[in-house]
Amino acid sequence: MEHTIIPYLIKASISLALFYGLYMLLLRKDTFFRLRRFYFLFSIAFSLLFPFLMIEMTAKEEVPVQIPAYWLSQIEVSAMPAQQVLVIDWKLIALFAIGAVSLIYALRFIMQLFCILKLKVSHNSEKLDTCCIVKIKDRKISPFSFFRWIFIGSQIDDEEKLKEIIAHEMVHVRQLHSVDVLLAEIVCILFWWNPFVWLLKKEIKINLEYLADEGVLKEGFSPKEYQYILLQVSNVNTGIPIINNFNVSQLKKRITMMNKNRTSLGKATKYLLLVPVVFVLLLGNAVQASPDIADMITIPFVNDGQQVPQKKGDVYVTVDKMPEFPGGLNAQQRFIGQNLKYPVEAQEKGVEGRVIVRYVIRSTGDITNIEVIRGVYPSLDEEVVRIVKAMPKWIPGKQNGKAVDVYYTLPLIFKISGSKKIFSEGKKDKDVMVAVGYGTPKKEGVTLKEGGAEPSVDHPFITVEDMPVFPGGESAMQRFVADNLKYPESAQKAGVQGRVTVRFIVGKTGEISDVRVIRGIDSECDAEAVRMIQSMPKWTPGKQNGIAVPVYFTLPIVYRLKKDTVVNTTKK
Template sequence: MFSVDYLIQVNGALALFYGIYRWMFAKDTFFHTRRFLLWSFWLVAISFPFWDEWLWIHEPAQVMRNVLPVDDWVTLPNVLVVADHPAATHGHFSWWMAYGLVALLLLLRFFLRIGSLVYLYICTDHQAVGGFTICHLKSPGGPFSFFRWIFVYPPSHSESEWREILIHEQTHARQWHSLDILFAECMTCLLWFNPFVWLLQKEIRDNLEYLADDSVLHAGCDRKCYQYHLLGLSTSPQAAAHLYSNFNVSSLKNRIRMMNKQPSKRIEQVKLLVWLPLIALLLTFSNCNTPSAKQTDGNGTVKVSAVVVDDVAPIVGAAVVIKNTTSGSITDLDGEFALEAPADGTLRISMPGFQPKEIAVKDVKDGMKIRLEIDPNGMKADDAQSQLSVEKANDDVVEGQIFTVVEEQPSFPGGVSALFKYLAAEVKYPVIAQENGIQGRVVTSFVVDKEGNIKQVKVERGVDPALDAEALRVVKAMPKWIPGKQKGKAVAVRYILPVQFRLQ
């Protein structure tokens, strides 16, 4: 499915490509090369936003905005609150609905045009000529082709004109120009709001006509007679559908100018080399920067850092442990972690509610994103995180101290499963956030005091006032917990509770 970021990248790339095409290639006579370029513009534009995933290069981590000792805090499993998209539940007209409606109407018109051409083919008399099907129009109209169907009204043309028409339209058919037109039409339906998409579509149509005109001239037809023929066809009525390769198009002036232009010198094709640095530039923009190589110290260890994410946002409190050891770290409020690990080691990343993931240290690039998949059965706390947390326990009990990890952790009445049942029943997705399409993860923190009361509730990382307020409301309303203990004494313990709001 399209995302706003994806659409921005694709449309920005197409605008850049169009500008470069007009500046460097629009005046030369390398029509086949230009066709290749125009195809590559489409393909590169729609694919380059995914290059970072395919090449395992990821955007750098953000600079920390909250300086908090999150790696020493107890983080509860992520609470997921899902609501239907507001367009489905409330009927509010969103930007995506407007975009989809226009795209749907354009696609409907597109298929109706194809249907009209098929209907026209059925209604005409046709004959096979040299592997092509000549369809005889029943009323005067300009000649055109659609794949290997050539539509023409024979009484309107002399013998010489008929020869030019066949060469022209057979060129369209042999070189499969209809594919270019259909693909460009589909792209304009999907990216209708970008004026450069329509301009690129026009360039594609013009270039296909240049190719067909060039074939006519190379077949020995007189240049001036052919141009007069085109001028005569400019006043001929045209069929309603516009998906075909047409003998006569509105850019007749450009076609005649191109036919009279001196052929471009072969050396000028060196301009194509600009395409390579342009792709490199797009790759750079797609990834912001290239991850730096890890430096190994004398003990065979390297410093690694990355960001742990799900399919929406960074994951707070994920355990990152060096496999087969008890050494590691926990992700902070930005989902970031940094640690030293053996160069030939393996990291195990885990978080309650998500499927654990292992990755070789040598494959971890600085600032890359490591994605965890949601575990539908993942309510059980991860053993590695528990082991790592116990090692960080504070052995000294000071009156009034707020602990982060203790020997006996506080617990919700009924355990973790009861906590999630409570949260699932109490957290409501704010209507105003649904209507505005707002989603994200609210990171809250609270203290379970030595009596089990919930105190000092606050938002460590907010998303939207409505979502933040709902997360705070539910946390403050939690019943008393069973307090935690350190060295047999009840103590206050601080927790982090991420609450993720997601629209379907």
């Protein structure tokens, strides 16, 4: 609950603060009272609603990235029953505290409505065409209005004075100023802890009085006599804040504003500053309509059958059964090694680098929509496209047993033999399947020939002919995990459970390296999974063509509490 309410309160509060700040800086000294009223109403309505406006912003198209992952069987870790420990959720406590105080303000608001209704029922009233005048006997109160009801105290006995007071209150009635006051009160109930809402309420009420004063003077009443009446009733208060009171505390401001020259119409353009403020707030609340990380990942080799299918437009990114090169990955690597040529022109110019090509494997197995999404040099890019076009029909991918179109991404590195250049992009370069094209360094008087390609033993493989093996096999690894992985006590107490997915590399010598959490649930659970994998003994390394090579592995570990485990039910 707090994950939705607290962000809403924060966003709405920031919006109200920005609108109030803009008003105080640039708008409070003008005489555009009607325009100002619209500004206040819009500010409140927009602030209350904009956190719900999740506008999607179209992002630059992302290309599916092929992340190699040979998945091991899922391992589940269960917690033993733990003693009940109270975990204090300060966010929830703060939320309840805010709600409790809001409830008090709401009850106060209801009591004020009841007081107004009681005054109306217990005193005589005179119905007019547009309003109802309620005369309060034996009680001195400042005249006020609430929607169509105008309340007059017993101390008002002068006929001329009464006309001016009624003229003032009639402006409130005709323009429905009670709506503004009630809206401001409701905002204060919801955001009582935000000082800006109280300041905004104060400005809203004084602006309504400016409007009423302006209406009285337009009807031809003497400004001097009207201001004198204001001074006479300034010492009487009703004690009801949800009304349009003839007397407000900012009497000096009202008199000053009545005597002030009207602001030139050209300065009303300042209110257009509302547009960039609205834009900034919407931009801050926007969500980028880019695919989730899963939408950008193609995992062609998954053996647990639990990969969640992802789709990008009409073409899938991942499916239940991924497309397969005839004969599998090893056959694909052999095909590339036998057919890829290192263009002579590129060798002579010493051009090296990584080319990434993306294509669609149709439901028929045909390859279409081939495009270079990261190129190095025209002849290298064309060579990679040629290789892809030359591929035979694939075994199509399937979703729910039906053949479908699927994206596939192929990165290839061209590297001159003996070159010491590194084409790594940090850890990202470890996440792709690569084929390295080897040519001959350019020497004077030597004619270069087009070189073939062979798999690189320096980059981790996805699958190889002989996969790495944990000492004793997978059952021994299961026992090792069960004996060495600990369920963090704090996670048990907080009721944290779920699946942590860890990827690592089994190196050429069998050592474990590059242990990374690719999907976590809790910092301590994630750290414990990494620690356990790093403590594993050396594996029997994997081999390709009889040569030991590094290989990726992915290990899902499930932390699950037993049914009789006692935990604090409060969210952490």
